[in-house]
Amino acid sequence: MADQEEDYSSLPLQDRATHKIWKVRLAAYEEITKQFTTSASENDPCFRPFLSDPALFKKIVTDSNVAAQEVGITSLVACLQYGGPNACQRLRGTVVTPLAEKGLVSMRAGTRQKTIDALLYFIELDTPDPVIEELIPILSNKLPKLVTGTIIALREIVKSFGTKTVGPKSIVKALPKLFAHPDKNVRAEATNLTVELYKWMGDAIKAGLLPDLKPVQQKELEEEFESVKGSVPQQVRFLHSQQQAASQGHSVGSGAVEQEDEDEIDPMDFIEAVDIFGKIPGDFYERMGSVKWKDRKEAVDDLFKVVSVPKLADADFTELMRVLAKCVAKDANVAVVTVAANCVEAIAKGLRAGFAKYKNIVFTSLLERLKEKKQSVAEALGTALDAVFASTTFSDILEDVLEFMKHKNPQVKQETTIFLVRCLRTVKIIPKPSEIKLMCDACTVLLADTAKPVRSAAAEAMGTIMKMIGERAMTPYIDGLDDIRKNMIKEFFETATVKAKPEKVPPPSAQAPKAGGARVPSGAPRPRSSAVGVKRATSTTPNTSSGRPTPGSEPPAPPTVAHSRLAPPGARTSRVGAGSTGVLRKKDDHSSSPRTTSTSSTPPRSTSSRGLTGVSLSTSASLSTSHSGLSAAEKAELAELRRGREELVSSAATLKQQVDALQADNLKLSQAMAELQLSNKQLIEDHTRDVLAIKAKETQLARARSEADDARAQIGILQRDLDIAKAAAAAPSAPSATISRGDEIVARDLNDGINNVSPVPRTKSESILSEDEKENGFSAPTMSRSAGAHLSRSSSRTGSFSPISSGTVDTSDIGSGNAGSVESWRRAAEVTSQLKARIEAMKARQIRR
Template structure:
């Protein structure tokens, strides 16, 4: 019998891999994967023939999927070991061909097998994440988390938890996990619920409490929420760093570690420094909005009846009441509802009409303050879906900046900044801002100047200076000579912000020409005092090369002849006489046009 078995095994070694994987004798199938594991261990790179042979499609599907789905437990064990050895040498392209089939087999079979197989299956999943196949891993693990067998669900959730913990949320997309967790929170099995809590804590360690609270706390049972909050409170302070990296990241880190420090020449980073920056990139913050589930507030409010003192009034009828406290109660209720992290889109036309009416006509400051706060909450929760409404509310909010009541003016200012961040661009409301900067009330002029400066500095993309040069910078130029000192300072700061974002003082040269020497000098000095230095021919924010190309090369300075009068000598930084002799020079208009062409800042793409 033993001799016959040996003969069968010896004969099988001569067969193609897919035929050995389909052999009726389990030892032949098991020996196949032992051979694959040994061959992969000896391979030097992904170009070794065994990587192609074992990863290719056979007659009955991918080789590893057959082994993982085998009825014999020994074959399952050897196949998962062989898969790990193969993944250790494979490249991204090779892994992408079998990721889906392998992950499906792991969820269907491997997680139901012996502890050794489950552990190896988890490691195979992490190797797949290294090879950038995290989407298949997460999808199959989420599917297995709903298995009726608790140990399978626990194993799948453990893979999700460790994948997030090891690689972080920049590699492993948390959104599908967040969407799947509420179902797991309601599991009848305590171990499954505990794993769901652990995943929630891991997500919070990377994304922050605000994201997890906004996206998941409302869907947790009260006791679970308390446990998760306590666990999050015990997390160490600071940003969580991944413990494991994808192959691409490993290569970047290796290059960065082996690259000697280089001098920064002519504002251009060396390749090694770029790699180091990419490898050590710091997460600038996570927007909870991206992970939150949209909340419908219009439906519930439509049916709601408010109790104010002894009166019961339907929500929408409150806005028509002559009693300020009734109107205020409706606005407070609307504001509280709108403060959800993310709001479901819908027809907010009636809401906007009521807000405009209150902001424009309501003499009660507390009602107007509440209306401004509602507008800010809606803008934060709807983002681009509130764009049109936000633009229509802008003039009313700007007008409210004149109020002496600090709560009212602060609410209007905060809301304008929120809407400028999430709902519209400078170009969208340029006319309203210019009108406000010409307002007879100095407080409106002051706060509008500050608002424009903040929007310019916070704009995530280059501003279309060609579209704005005749409006906002010109209006700021007029304000720079305002009788009010605070207004003048705000206007000068706004002009400096435009110069920094434009990358060159040429962007506002036409405005600067109309200022006296003292004010012009102040504008030119402001960027340097804040750590920026816009100058003709240099622009960090939009790329030095593009700005340099927009300016003519400076002429080489010639020494003045002996005995020449002082006016003929070259002053530090160059004077008008020197400029006149330096050859062709672009004027402010031409330089600005050239600059706009180079950076592609057209009207249709501004501020978006």
């Protein structure tokens, strides 16, 4: 009771705010709220103790007493509301997490609502990202009530600011885990948050969420999406920077979500990228180089399975794209070409803008292969071209497209022109006038083509261009055409649909400064110097109390150096004097300018009261509202400076275009050189492989020839044996099979020797044997009938043939009265020994073989 009656008002406010008695703390919180509400400005001293020690507010928002906690969070809301961005930035890192963990689970609805209000102020006064980063980890808390409260807070944040202000990527990534939470309240609030995100994002949320949910949950969400489809959410709270921009006259939008805003949300941002290079088969490149089309088809099929993912991790795809480009351009099998084109499409869609650096490798190969008339191949090539175009810009593909519109193949011309039409329908910014002219000139040529499909495609392209730029701007390009072609173009013009809009020109505040000053961000204080670099004297400016120029008091002249003629390239500008008023003076190699030398007899003008054109600063202050105070010479000078500036800007733009063109050419040449080097390396490898193969074939051929010679020799021997056997079988006086080949030859030689002694005509069988021996290189003498008869009788008695018996020779059998019989037998014996030697030599040669 004594504690309740004791007066604690004499204690310092900070001590009362941390007092052990909750009522003292509650009274202190109420007093703090009152001080913040009645403060004079954001820099009021009442904010200083709490901003210098953010831990004090951490204790306030986590007060153990629920009544005091609610009042304490109310004081935090007042601090943020009246303390501005400075209070937000000082307290955010210390207060947000404990505020959410203690305030969002409170039993009091007022406390929970005040907590959400404080979180909204933390976002409004600066940026939403730090607050979202503090809240996302709380979604993994084990306390379902805290997770539910955090989801509700996130839904209120999205509902108030929209996904254009609050990045939804981290929130969408956390949703699948919430839908798998065991608590039904968490799942129900996750559904409500998802529906709120769908209102702002549309179907873009489905790509990053639905694949991870159960089929039942997908069906429920689809039903919820249908119930809110078509609703237009409104942004009800704006960031401090957006409010400042609105106060300066820049529109921040009505809050309605337009179709363009939906397109800015990329569904791919919510999908994890996949690294495919670890999944490509190791023998992919080897199979792609196979001579069998089935091997190549299997290789591209395997690759297509790997690359068919929504998002690919960025890596070096150069070698892979070269292989696919070579396959598309040169493969003879259309099935392989079709799947290769599908692989290019999948990689382009998976890499998106990252595929632009590979465009030069594969784009012309796709265009060249448009000569295929098979519908399935044409569709695959067309979708691949569309995917490549989506990864780059219209200007990047236009040169190649215009070149292939001149192709000698009508099919290529037709399909390339149809591809151009598809590009014109989907491009979002109207092409440059120079590009429009190039396209119209190319289409005009095709309108006179002999093939009707080519003429129709060209007319459709020109009709689409007319839809894009208007009939009036198209008049110069169709003026010289006949009525038939004009009517064709207008028919396509009436049915064409385009998305292109003129390129947005940034507002003057967002453009580069015209006087060499720094670019001023939206909402920042405006510079105190004028656009021509002349700082107004504070004595002549209307707003002398603040020292700031009044709005609209800047002169419109943009030049940085106000002389009667442009400064030479080597000229420099600098401020004159440490205490000068900001006058810029030309400073070059000469000691004085022509203007100063021509007026050397006149008193020098004071830089503090005269500008560069000789007009007093008080007069220049009024130039922004009217030019009536300028003389004719000054107006001419101003106009000349403006013309000079425009010429410089134009020259700079031209030089930039030339530099970009040269860089693009250099890049193309580098890529071409790399491709040629790769081709050269491949050719060298192919040549080496071919040389080795030829040498192997030559070795095999030589071996085969040697084996063929051996076979022919063996065949000759076998043929001779066969002929001898046939001759022996045909001879009537020959024994059946007991006479060997060698004995047969000896017998013939003996016959020849005996015939020399007694020349008697041969029998038929002897003639056959003689002819056979002549083929084998023998010239045996003939044998007489009596000697042959004697030999036959001798062989029949002994069972084998022997020209000379082991006993004495009976000369009476040879013939009586023949004086040379002994000599003849001697000669026969010599011939027999020679024949035996030859037979042995032949046998030895056969054995060696």
